[in-house]
Amino acid sequence: MTEAIVPAAELGRVHFIGIGGAGMSGIARIMLMRGMTVTGSDAKDSSVVTTLRAQGAEVEIGQRAENVTGADTVVVSSAIRETNPELAAARAAGLRIIHRSQALASLMTDRRTVAIAGTHGKTTTTSMTTVVLQACGADPSFVIGGVLTATGTNAHDGTGDVFVAEADESDGSFLLYEPAVGVITNVEADHLDHYGTWEAVRQAFVDFCSRVAERGGTVIVCADDPGSREIGEHARAEGARVLLYGQAEDADARIVGIRPGRTGAEFSLVLDGTEHGPIRLRQPGEYNAANAAAALCVAAELGFPLSDAILGVESFGGTRRRFELRGTGSGVRVYDDYAHHPTEVAAVLTAAREVVDPGGRVHVIFQPHLFSRTQNFKAEFGRALGIADDVVVLDVFPAREDPIPGVTGALIAAEVPHEDVVFLASFADAVPYVRERVRPGDVVITAGAGDVTLLGPELVAALEA
Incomplete structure (x- = not known):
């Protein structure tokens, strides 16, 4: 995807088809926080819709052609079919129609973007990274495909210069972003309804690495997953700055002494020759130790003290629908x-x-x-x-x-x-x-x-x- 990104301030009145969805609602919330005029529709009422209305959005239940009246820009996701009456009306009226990912990219144009990609673990890793950077005093903007348990929100327009985003690979749209830091948690065959083959999935992540490298950024890659590791090594061979994390002996940020437990995982992290830990998580599972290591690597790469970052990851209270x-x-x-x-x-x-x-x-x-x-x-x-x-x-x-x-x-x-x-x-x-x-x-x-x-x-x- 190579579509030009229109800065958010130039989008005018923005209408979201399916505004109550996890990804759409977060983008809408940030636009509202920035003073933009937002309307939307959804198939059913929900607590998310209620919150958006309280923030100033006009939301209709049911999708009808007249709902796009007055809009300058209409935002859709890949789930919206061409037969949708609002999309059809927007096309007939010649309105600007953009994908959800383009809308998200429009909010990042003046920020240092951290884009967190991967077949699994994106939401938890994005959530952990957000909390870690908050603990470091960064006040990042963020959009997450889930809800932080502690705050009950999936998005925020922060005062800092960092924007943390969950980069959804399901339809290839994550290639629109221009990250200063990219994270790849793992890469497996999935979303074959879109990609068709494993080779196409792999190529999308290769291209993601290239987009980070083109801007002189860093790709933080899990060394324990065969798919992500191979892509990270390929990116490194192509000249990208790559930081490997995980339990692998050759990881640049190595997880050691991992101890599963009933109340959460515990581990130490060796980075730049120094062992930090024990780090005590409130979430169980070795995979959460890996997610936490990725978040700590992001903080270190952005120049924040690891001691503050560790306090942040230890305070992380989880994300809804993730264990x-x-x-x-x-x-x-x-x-x-x-x-x-x-x-x-x-x-x-x-x-x-x-x-x-x-x-x-x-x-x-x-x-x-x-x-x-x-x-x-x-x-x-x-x-x-x-x-x-x-x-x-x-x-x-x-x-x-x-x-x-x-x-x-x-x-x-x-x-x-x-x-x-x-x-x-x-x-x-x-x-x-x-x-x-x-x-x-x-x-x-x-x-x-x-x-x-x-x-x-x-x-x-x-x-x-």
Whole structure:
């Protein structure tokens, strides 16, 4: 993508189609904070819409052609189809139509941008980086694809010169950004509905590195993931400044002494020959130690004291829908996670094993996301879900896709390598089924990028009844 970026101040009255979405709402919030006139529409009312209205946005529920009347610029995401009545009306009226990523880039034009990319871990790493820089006194602007637990917000227009952004690779639009620092947490085949092949996915991240290097920036790359490591080494060979982090012996920022625990991971970080630590996180899982290391590397690269950065990462209270405790009922803890790729599912279930009581069992309610992803990765999902003792697979959450004949959650359930698995075609059956199978000391994970998140509070309430 090479579209010219129009500075935010030149966009005029901005209308968002689907303003309540995680990415769109954050951009709208910053525009409102900068005094811009913002309107929008969404399919349903929500707490996000209520907050945007309180900040001054005019938001309509339901999408109709007349909603774009008076707009100068219309913002869309890749989920908005050409048949959408507002998009069709905007095209007919000759309005400026820009992608969500272009709108975000327009807000970054006068800031040092930190763009955090990768197949997994973007939201948590972006959140950690934001909190770390806040602890360093930077007051960064930020847009995150999730909500910080401590503040209840996903975006902020800071007074500092740093802008931290989650760089979504799903449709290639992250190549619009011009980062001073780029982070790649990992790279695997995903979003094949857009890219088609692994080679195309890889090339997008290669191009991301090039965009950072063209501006004399630094790419911070996980050395433990084969995909990101290979891309980082390629970028280094091409002359880019690359900082490798992870547990690998040759990492420039090396994680050592990692100790999983029930209350969070603990590790030390060796950077520039000095060991810093122990660093105590409030989140479990080795993957969170890696996310924290990336955030600390960003702070160091921007010139902030590592001692302040460590205090920030230790204070990090988490992000909603990222191993988020939704409650406890009858001695059973219920967590919710956005995991929707096999690697993410495996990571969160491994972390669940670290926090479950001795003798307790790990249960998972998994909702596949997208028919194409279910079809492409059914075997990998089955193996990942097998880490849990007891598995419920729901039907596919379609999101932006039309159904593929024969593709249901049953394909994944059939791949789980043990007998304690069931496919439940009815969403309503999940809570009663799990309630009868859990016992005190167990842990339940609701996992997926769809509406499976609604089941956590429902299960807690059922357990307490």
